[in-house]
Amino acid sequence: TYCLISKTEKLMFSGYFMDLWNLFQPKLSEPAIATNHNKQALLSFWYNVCVDCPENVRLVVQNPVVTKNIAFNYILADHDDQEVVLFNRGMLPAYYGILRMCCEQSPTFTRQLASHQNIQWAFKNLTPHASQYPGAVEELFNLMQLFVAQRADMREEELEDVKQFKKTTISCYLRCLDGRSCWTTLISAFRVLLENDEDRLLVVFNRGLILMTESFNTLHMMYHEATACHVTGDLVELLSIFLSVLKATRPYLQRKDVKQALIQWQERIDFAHKLLTLLNSYSPPELRNACLDVLKELVLLSPHDFLHTLVPFLQHNHCTYHHSNIPMSFGPYLPCRENIKLMGAKNNIRPPRPELNMCLLPSMVESSKGKDEVYDRMLLDYFLSYHQFIHLLCRVAINCEKFTDTLVKLSVLIAYEGLPLHLALFPKLWTELCQSQSVLAKTCVKLLCEDPAFSEYIKCILMDERTFLNNNMAYSFLTCFLHKVQVLSGPSCSNLIGVLVTNLLSEQSSLQPELAAHRLELSKTSGLLNADLRALVLLLSVQPPQVVDPALCPALQELLGRCRVCVQQRSALELEAKDHKAKAEDEGATPVKRRRVSSDDDRAGDAAASLCVASTSSSSSSSSSALPPCGEPKPDHQEALTPTSTSDTETRDSSSLIDPGTEQDPPSPDPAPASTGNLDSSPKEEKMEASSSSSSSFSSSSSLLQETEPAFVQAEETEPPRHVTQASEEEEAEQREGRRGEAASASLEEVKEEKEADSKTGGSSAPPLSEDAAFPSALGLSVRRLQSNVPAVKSYGKPEGLKMLFPKRVPDFNSLPHFRVPQIYYNGDEDLKSFNCVKGLCETVHWSHLKAAEKSGFSGYAKYYAIC
Numbered sequence: 001t002y003c004l005i006s007k008t009e010k011l012m013f014s015g016y017f018m019d020l021w022n023l024f025q026p027k028l029s030e031p032a033i034a035t036n037h038n039k040q041a042l043l044s045f046w047y048n049v050c051v052d053c054p055e056n057v058r059l060v061v062q063n064p065v066v067t068k069n070i071a072f073n074y075i076l077a078d079h080d081d082q083e084v085v086l087f088n089r090g091m092l093p094a095y096y097g098i099l100r101m102c103c104e105q106s107p108t109f110t111r112q113l114a115s116h117q118n119i120q121w122a123f124k125n126l127t128p129h130a131s132q133y134p135g136a137v138e139e140l141f142n143l144m145q146l147f148v149a150q151r152a153d154m155r156e157e158e159l160e161d162v163k164q165f166k167k168t169t170i171s172c173y174l175r176c177l178d179g180r181s182c183w184t185t186l187i188s189a190f191r192v193l194l195e196n197d198e199d200r201l202l203v204v205f206n207r208g209l210i211l212m213t214e215s216f217n218t219l220h221m222m223y224h225e226a227t228a229c230h231v232t233g234d235l236v237e238l239l240s241i242f243l244s245v246l247k248a249t250r251p252y253l254q255r256k257d258v259k260q261a262l263i264q265w266q267e268r269i270d271f272a273h274k275l276l277t278l279l280n281s282y283s284p285p286e287l288r289n290a291c292l293d294v295l296k297e298l299v300l301l302s303p304h305d306f307l308h309t310l311v312p313f314l315q316h317n318h319c320t321y322h323h324s325n326i327p328m329s330f331g332p333y334l335p336c337r338e339n340i341k342l343m344g345a346k347n348n349i350r351p352p353r354p355e356l357n358m359c360l361l362p363s364m365v366e367s368s369k370g371k372d373e374v375y376d377r378m379l380l381d382y383f384l385s386y387h388q389f390i391h392l393l394c395r396v397a398i399n400c401e402k403f404t405d406t407l408v409k410l411s412v413l414i415a416y417e418g419l420p421l422h423l424a425l426f427p428k429l430w431t432e433l434c435q436s437q438s439v440l441a442k443t444c445v446k447l448l449c450e451d452p453a454f455s456e457y458i459k460c461i462l463m464d465e466r467t468f469l470n471n472n473m474a475y476s477f478l479t480c481f482l483h484k485v486q487v488l489s490g491p492s493c494s495n496l497i498g499v500l501v502t503n504l505l506s507e508q509s510s511l512q513p514e515l516a517a518h519r520l521e522l523s524k525t526s527g528l529l530n531a532d533l534r535a536l537v538l539l540l541s542v543q544p545p546q547v548v549d550p551a552l553c554p555a556l557q558e559l560l561g562r563c564r565v566c567v568q569q570r571s572a573l574e575l576e577a578k579d580h581k582a583k584a585e586d587e588g589a590t591p592v593k594r595r596r597v598s599s600d601d602d603r604a605g606d607a608a609a610s611l612c613v614a615s616t617s618s619s620s621s622s623s624s625s626a627l628p629p630c631g632e633p634k635p636d637h638q639e640a641l642t643p644t645s646t647s648d649t650e651t652r653d654s655s656s657l658i659d660p661g662t663e664q665d666p667p668s669p670d671p672a673p674a675s676t677g678n679l680d681s682s683p684k685e686e687k688m689e690a691s692s693s694s695s696s697s698f699s700s701s702s703s704l705l706q707e708t709e710p711a712f713v714q715a716e717e718t719e720p721p722r723h724v725t726q727a728s729e730e731e732e733a734e735q736r737e738g739r740r741g742e743a744a745s746a747s748l749e750e751v752k753e754e755k756e757a758d759s760k761t762g763g764s765s766a767p768p769l770s771e772d773a774a775f776p777s778a779l780g781l782s783v784r785r786l787q788s789n790v791p792a793v794k795s796y797g798k799p800e801g802l803k804m805l806f807p808k809r810v811p812d813f814n815s816l817p818h819f820r821v822p823q824i825y826y827n828g829d830e831d832l833k834s835f836n837c838v839k840g841l842c843e844t845v846h847w848s849h850l851k852a853a854e855k856s857g858f859s860g861y862a863k864y865y866a867i868c
């Protein structure tokens with residue numbers, strides 16, 4: 001430190017600054033001496049006297065003679081001469097450190113130094129050799145960050161200088177760097193220089209993708225072969241730069257220069273295959289996620305190329321693990337229930353060879369979903385991104401009309417593996433395809449139903465993963481596809497129905513009255529019961545038995561009563577909480593303006609809650625006794641465009657089925673005005689209907705997967721009161737019934753009388769339910785659906801003339817004034833399954849009325865209740 005103990009000694013230097021400068025320039029800086037140790041000693045002293053002493057730095061930047069000539073310094077970059085290397089390793093950090101401290105104090109000096117030719121020389125000749133000059137290279141990259149920094153008070157010409165510096169430096173690196181050996185320099189430079197799309201496109205136009213691919217290939221080889229090298233961090237950083245460049249390229253795919261640059265990148269297919277070989281349990285999560293992010297972007301950039309090459313590779317890989325006895329090697333990052341994975345030997349840290357292994361066999365799952373939340377989260381974190389990547393392949397294939405048989409098989413296989421995760425990606429995709437009327441969709445659905453793995457998938461849901469039915473999308477999916485495939489034989493189906501009935505009776509008899517006071521237990525029990533009820537409704541719709549356990553109906557009635565009591569308790573608690581809050585606000589003497597704002601916020605919160613209910617109520621309403629067909633297309637899917645491939649300019653963007661692969665349910669449409677005429681229904685029954693429209697998944701209150709599965713537990717849906725006179729409703733009813741036919745009036749009048757009788761006993765609509773109350777209400781909905789199913793099966797059986805389980809045509813329920821049909825989102829046919837709001841409807845509709853209604857044109861209506 002040359003006796004520079006404190007700042008006092010450093011300030012003593014100010015009087016001798018010009019003496020030091022005259023020694024350095026030109027006597028030490030200009031002579032072509034390779035190793036001038038006097039210069040090294042002087043620069044070292046100068047650096048130390050400036051550290052933490054801005055007064056000495058100011059002596060440099062305020063002297064125009066010094067600022068003009070300080071950048072001139074003879075440096076010999078002979079990387080093979082060890083003596084020169086050692087000299088530069090000691091001298092260069094001090095020299096570039098002085099320049100860096102000057103730039104930190106003076107923006108003018110920064111702009112002047114950035115355009116100096118010797119700085120570009122240093123970037124070109126010194127930064128590629130970071131292992132030889134680590135200190136100097138670090139100071140040079142610190143200087144680079146100062147050169148590209150932008151301040152708010154910069155003038156236009158200064159901003160232009162920054163832009164020009166970045167352009168010059170990027171072009172310099174792309175010309176001089178060898179990607180196979182200089183990946184460290186490439187990563188460090190691009191991390192600083194690539195700040196916007198213009199910078200990243202400059203990389204694309206100057207063969208930067210090829211250069212980065214060479215660096216990736218070297219790192220990929222070292223990762224698998226050189227056990228002493230730790231290049232995982234370099235791989236992750238390089239892939240993050242790759243991702244930013246590819247994302248910046250996608251919006252400009254229509255430009256000819258961008259297309260040409262991508263076509264010249266011929267290593268892209270091999271690059272994608274090597275990315276896949278990093279997807280295994282030996283790779284840390286940050287590396288796996290980086291690979292998958294880049295793969296997704298590659299598929300969006302050039303869909304035809306990667307669909308053609310990646311899909312067969314992926315399908316063959318998964319089939320190999322399923323249908324062969326090849327032992328699977330497990331790395332340290334495979335989810336397990338132990339806190340620490342003990343490794344046997346050091347060489348086990350890396351896979352024996354590059355391999356894709358993201359297969360989840362049933363034998364690998366240590367705990368079923370819901371039993372160990374920590375393990376569930378670990379399993380989801382490990383597999384979710386990969387399943388989203390497969391989902392993206394399917395969506396892009398639909399958009400490009402390239403959905404091949406191989407991709408169908410891959411989609412089913414991945415869905416079967418992912419059943420323990422309860423992901424709704426596969427059900428959502430295929431429910432939309434089932435509703436589509438396009439030729440491609442119908443062909444894909446046919447291929448899906450012919451795949452034996454698809455039957456196994458559905459069978460596994462009904463037998464082992466019934467709690468998955470609490471997911472809105474999963475239940476809607478089965479309503480569409482259960483009747484299309486032969487999953488269970490007759491005896492097997494009857495046995496399963498018997499098991500479900502036995503389970504329901506056992507669970508119902510073991511329920512304790514005080515269960516409603518325990519939130520977690522209530523949620524779990526309600527979820528299990530509701531899942532069994534939904535499975536039973538699905539099976540009864542496919543193969544109704546002639547005889548069922550006589551104890552089932554009383555048990556269902558008692559269970560429904562308990563659900564109503566629980567819902568009332570929760571409603572009372574919510575009302576009490578609101579009253580308490582209102583009293584607290586009144587006691588606090590809230591100002592009028594503030595009180596008004598608070599009430600507006602409350603109304604906004606209620607509106608948001610009702611929207612949440614609308615988006616999830618389809619799950620509960622779908623528990624009706626008859627399942628709807630999927631023949632009607634859903635018109636409001638959001639369209640997402642896939643860019644044109646560089647290899648095929650005819651990529652179509654007209655498909656409306658592209659979805660980025662999220663795990664959220666689609667939003668519900670706003671309530672339609674058609675239901676305004678039905679608001680005179682029983683307040684009590686309306687309360688139960690709104691309560692039952694809540695979704696019924698038991699996993700929402702305790703599951704950790706809120707971002708990947710729909711929120712199944714929502715508040716009660718309430719509608720604003722509307723003043724509609726009874727007389728006007730009766731007139732509208734008569735007009736509609738006259739158009740429908742006199743033969744149907746008897747049945748409708750009988751239903752109306754019952755509904756009006758119920759309305760006399762009603763009360764006010766219940767407030768929105770809490771999360772805990774939503775489960776019993778949804779459970780009550782499933783019980784009521786099953787109640788309408790079981791007695792009908794015993795009383796009537798299956799009518800001889802009924803050949804179709806799913807009617808081709810259903811009436812417009814919203815046009816009938818006697819029924820309040822909730823306007824909910826549902827992946828099915830005209831909200832048929834939400835027809836549940838009239839108490840005891842199944843018991844009041846007789847066969848004679850059904851025959852009369854069928855004669856008058858209500859064929860779907862008649863068949864619907866004939867099934868009941």
